[in-house]
Each structure stands twice: as C-alpha cells, then as structure tokens.
Amino acid sequence: MNAETLSFDERFGYLLQPKALFGLMMLALLVAAGLFAPWLAPFDPQHQNLMMALTPPQPAGPHLLGTDHVGRDLLSRIIYGARVSLLIAIAVVGFSGIVGVVLGVVSGYFGRWVDSVIQKILEVFWAFPPLLLAIAIVAFLGQGLAIVILALASQRWIPYCRLARAETMTLREREFVVAARSLGAGHIRLLRRHILPNVLPSTIVVATFAMATAIISEAALSFLGLGVPPAIPTWGGMLADARSYISTSWWMALFPGLCIFVTVLGINLLGDVLRARFDPKMKSH
C-alpha cells in the first residue's frame, strides 16, 4: 500500500490510545522543558539565597515547589535538570544506535568470521552486570558529559546490534537484494541503498526503550555522584542532595524523583505501543 493512500487514522491512529498519548505527552514536556528552560524557569537555578533555604512548597508562589538546602528554587532546577536528561538521552540513543546498527548490519551481512568476531565482542560487553560497566568507566576515566555518554552507551548498543543483525540476515536473502547483487551492486551500495533503509525503521522500538534506560541510568549515576559535574542541576543530583534533608524537607526528594518516574514510565509505555505496532510477534512480552 502506498503511504499516500493511508488516512491519518490508519497511519497514526495507534498513537491515540491512552498509553501512547501519556508517553507522547511526557516526551513533549521533557523536550519543551529542555529546550526552553531559560524562558520557563521562574528563577535562576543556581541562584542561592540562604535566607530562603528549605522553604516548603508555596502553592501561591513564588517558590511553587519550595527551595533546597541553599535556597535554590526547586521548580527551576527541575526544569533545567530536564536539559541534562534530554541531552544525555538523545546523545546515548544516537551514539549507541549508530554503533549498534553499523556493527549489526555488518555482522549479519558478511557472516562468517566477521560475524563471530562482532558477536564475541557483544558477548563480552553483555557479560558486565547492568550499570556496572558504566560505573567503572566513570570511576576510572573521571566525570564529564562526554564520559557519561560513553559510559551509558557502552551497553546500550547491544540491543540495536542484535536486532540489526537479525533483520539483515533475513533481508540478505530477499529477492530485491539478491536481484541488486546479481546486477553487480557492490557491498557498500547494497548495504547503503537496500539493507540499511529497511533495518532503520524497526530500530525505533529499541531506541524508545534505550531512551528510557538512558534517563534512569543517568539519574542513577548522578545520584551516586558519578554523573555530570555536580554544578549542573540534574534530577539524580537533586535526589542526592535531598538525602541529607530527608527528615525535614520531603519536597526536595518528592518532586525530582516523581519527574524521573513519570518521564521514564511514559517513554516505556510509548515503547510498548510501538512494539505492538512494529513487531506483533513480541506483543505478549
């Protein structure tokens, strides 16, 4: 069927179910907060005011969600924190996606020793327990935006690679690829024109789940003090600050954590809807 002949409902109708709508809304909020933080935030997220330290939430303003231990406005810090989450999520999803898809396609297309070498590498990276390799990378190489992205991508490329490899192995035998090959198309042309464009759409499901994992893992690293430098406001870092004021200031812990939870939940639910749509085989689990 030609894409032109499909109605809007047929093409995007599945995104209107509550799970997907919730996920899209959370994603939109995250992107909006990340992009427009300077205009949305009522205060400078770094501005300290010890006179106002540990102010409880003021529904009538000015500090809607209260302030932290040095009097910084929590709402503003949460909005700015979305920037780090968004930036790192996009970078990790993109970086691990490129590495994973390229390795997967090469692995599935060439097979033989190329495949066994790449699969062995995959097995080694998969041997580390979740998050441990990321922790080790930051522990040895030091803190910084680029290192955190590298650390979080160190295992996220694996699902992309597995998927791209499996897809490539089936595509390789399809008529249009065989036909192109018999017409004398070289490896590079086959991979670029015929294999890759057909592998990419199915990676959207993996990318969605990878985004959720990246956000929650970044928050975990920041919480452990192993994320981006502490001067930058992050949701995980805010929770780490909140630990020392648990008995007096519940708002410091409640709001940043809630943000992580609903954002990640929304993206995961969206991922599930996409999975049902793009991969009916895996629908049940």
Added chain:
Amino acid sequence: MLGYITRRLLGVIPVLLMVSLIVFMLMHAAPGDPVSMLISDEASPEDRARVAAAWGLDQPVWVQYLNFLQNAVMLDFGDSFRYQQPVIDLVLERLPASLELALYATLMAVIVGIPLGIWAAARPNSIVDTLASFGGFFGISMPNFWLGIMLILIFAGQLNLLPSGGRMSWGDEIPRLTGFLTVDAVLQGRWGELRLAFVHLLLPTVVLGTAMTGIIMQLTRASMLENLAEDYVMTARAKGVRARTILWLHAFRNALVSVITIIGLEFGALLSGAIIVETIFSWPGIGQLLIQGIGARDFPLITGLVIIYTALFVLLNLLIDVLYTIVDPRIRMR
C-alpha cells in the same frame, strides 16, 4: 548433561579474559600517574622509581597486563589503598551482606509476584489483572534510589517505625558464622537479634525487590495466559478437571520455565541494583564498598570488585542456563 556443563564452563573463560582486559585498559587509561597514587607527592625520584619497580609499573604495558591477569586468576587483586588489606579479604567479608539482601529481595519477588501473576491470569480484566499487566512497566520505570528515599522519609522519618539504614544496631552484633545475619541468629538461637536483623532488612529488601516483583508478576501473567490458551488445557477442561487443578498443576508448571529464566536474569541485575540500595541504606555489602572505593580512588579495590561482580554475574547466568535445561530437557540438545 556433564558434557553440556563442561562446554558452557569452557565458554566462560575467553569472556572473562576479555572482561579483565577491558578493566585493565580502563585502569590504564585513567588520568594521572599511578605511582603518585601509591606514594606521597614529596617523595624523591629514587623512591618513586623504587615504588614503580615494586608494583611492576616500570614494565611494558603487556607485561603489566599479564601480571595483572596472573594475579587475578589467583583472586589476588593486591591491597586496597584505603583499608591496607587484600581486596579479596574485604570482598569476602562483605559479600554475605550483599547476597543476603539480594536473596530476600528475590524471595519477596517470587512470593508476591508469582501468585499475583497467576491470580491476574485467572481473572482477566479485574483490578489485579490491570495491576499485573502494568507491573513490569512500573518496575523498570521506578528509580530504586527514589523509592528508597521516599520509604525512608515515610517509615523512618515520619512514622519512626523502621531504621533508616545499617544491618544491625550498634552493640547488638552477634558472632559471625556464615555472615548471613538471619542464619547466624537462628543457629545461635538469638531470637531478639533475629528480629532486629529482619527489621533492618525490611526496607532495603522492598526497595531492591520491587522492580523484580513487577517484572515477575507481568511475566507470570503473560505466560499463564499463553498456557491457558493451549490445547492441553482445553482437554483437561473437557475431561472435567477442576479449574484450580488446571491452573496450578497444568498451566503453572509449564509457565514456570520462563519464570525461572527471568528470576535468574533478574537476580544478576539485583547485584548491580544493590550498589545503589546499599549506598542509600548504608548496607555494609560489596556495593557500598565499591562506591566508597570510587570516592577514595582506591584502584585495586575498584578493579577487583568490578571483575568479581562480573564473574559472579556470568557464573550465575550459566547456573540458570543449566537449571533451565533440567526443568525443560528439550533445550539441552540445541
């Protein structure tokens, strides 16, 4: 069977070799001169050279790696800078605390997750069913560090019912036999201490086990539904077998295979989830040891722990695969 296990065990060796190489390369890529971490800044060049020689740091990189590997195989990761003790001793001392926590969290996930999953499958569209089908999403989306802080806030802070951290109150320690406090307390008949140990275990167990509970619940539901739709269930129904017997004896036994796999996989994930939970609850396990080691830039300790964690994870996954073939012999031949 024995051949299968041997083959799998041999397959683990190259993986662990590569793991050690990655960890060694990371250690080598760390910024800063390793010698300056071993000796004070005021040391003379002669002293520095002596220390470098003593630690083999004057050798070519590949010789250093081979030395490192040779020692790692013997479980010798050197002395921790911070504690001035062999890393392996520190790890063995703290490992039971981590394992005990992970085991109770798994137990909770199994005891809560499986029955709820079965219940959900038996009553489609009930509240339990909705809960179970979202349980997995809840589990993978809930940051355990947030859950931990909020539970401390409520139960330790506001209600003052439970301790906010630690494994045992000061002064209530009991002689160590196995290192598993609840086991030691039972063996020595110290019932008061047993209660205290459970009181301390409660919150960390709930925090560590929540994600796994949700995942097990969702998976049990899905695989029960799958099995309840099979022909053998219809045959049993037609023969007049009681609904409860069908549910537990027929469908559940077959659903168990996939549940066991996920329990195994998630138990490994619990080990690294525990790094965060131990930090929040000041739980004296290897996760807390790792984070403290990172804070102190205690490289022998970090290296040793990363390798031991990974080796445990790999061996656990192997164990699960073997168990899997025992439960479902059809797989063995593949």
